Amino acid sequence: MAAGPTLIGSVQRALHLLDAVGASERPVTAKALARGVGLPLPTTYHLLRTLLHEGYLRKLDDGYVLGEQVGALRKHNSLHALLPKIRPVLRALRDEVRGAAYLSLYSGGEIKLIDIVDAPELPAVDLWVGVQEAAHATAFGKCILSCLDPEARRDHLSRYRLADLTPHTITDTRVLEQRLAEGGGVFNDREEYLLGTACLATPVRAPGVVGAVAISLPARRLPAVEPVSLERASRRVSRAFALLS
Incomplete structure (x- = not known):
């Protein structure tokens, strides 16, 4: 028995x-x-x-x-329930653009990487520096920072210095603020996080949700990438979050 x-x-x-x-x-x-x-x-x-x-x-x-932790569990459970709907969107984006796809969210005052969809021939970026410390050097980090109100953005930048990761990394807060203002809904990382790698990101917006969908690919391919596929994916992910709220 x-x-x-x-x-x-x-x-x-x-x-x-x-x-x-x-x-x-x-x-x-x-x-x-x-x-x-x-x-x-x-x-x-x-x-x-x-x-x-x-x-x-x-x-x-x-x-x-x-207590509040029970509410946090409910939120996390809702996100886990949503991932099966979001992942096909990221997978389709990966296959269309031929680059690894990412979903990141702003939660609890922090930028968090929620999901990555890559492939052996389309590997994700080696995140050798944490997402929090490198928001200024990643496309999805800049995308989310641009969506925050000025007070929340100042709070984040006051806690994480603009570390010099490559010769292309923005390390001046005034320059970063200017780039965020000029983003126009599509943000890029041109070898700012890792030499040889570029990223594009667009916002994810829904009630109570601030996030970004991003892709990474070899820097030499960036000029040939049209943001249409990325924007379409971010709209689909935004709709999924809106239906959840």
Whole structure:
């Protein structure tokens, strides 16, 4: 007879408490949760303190409610559910332009690379410097920075210096701001992040969403690339996010 899975009781009990709080339309007291889940009150308090500390619950005057981390999980789950719809768009862009395709989003005050669709013969860029530190040197980073309000853009640039990655990298904030203003909806990286590699990016916009779709390819091919395919892909991704909101 096969042995059953090894389960961690404390994790189960914490999840049962989250379920109980989420099922209630009103804040729930610790005593009510202990009775409803069938736990000793001291154990309940111990688990509640941990869930509060990690942000999965909030304590109000009249009881417990779900915390911000639960909302973050829902958002991430929504994004994971959306990726199967977005990836075919990125794959079609890769095949049409013959370059690796990327989706990046601005989330929690940071620029995050969400998905990459490449191929053995069309490899993605070797991201030897982190996305956050190199927003000024990447097409999708500049694209997202251009979509932020001035305060959010200043906040980002104040936290990440304009590192000199190649001889072509913009390291002057005033020059960067000028390039962002002149972007016109299509932003490029001409060997600014990595010598021999170029990128193009266009914005992804939907309610509550700021992002970019980008492609990378050998720098020698950049002059021959028309942005029409990229703009079409970004519109399709924007529509997918709009339907989710």
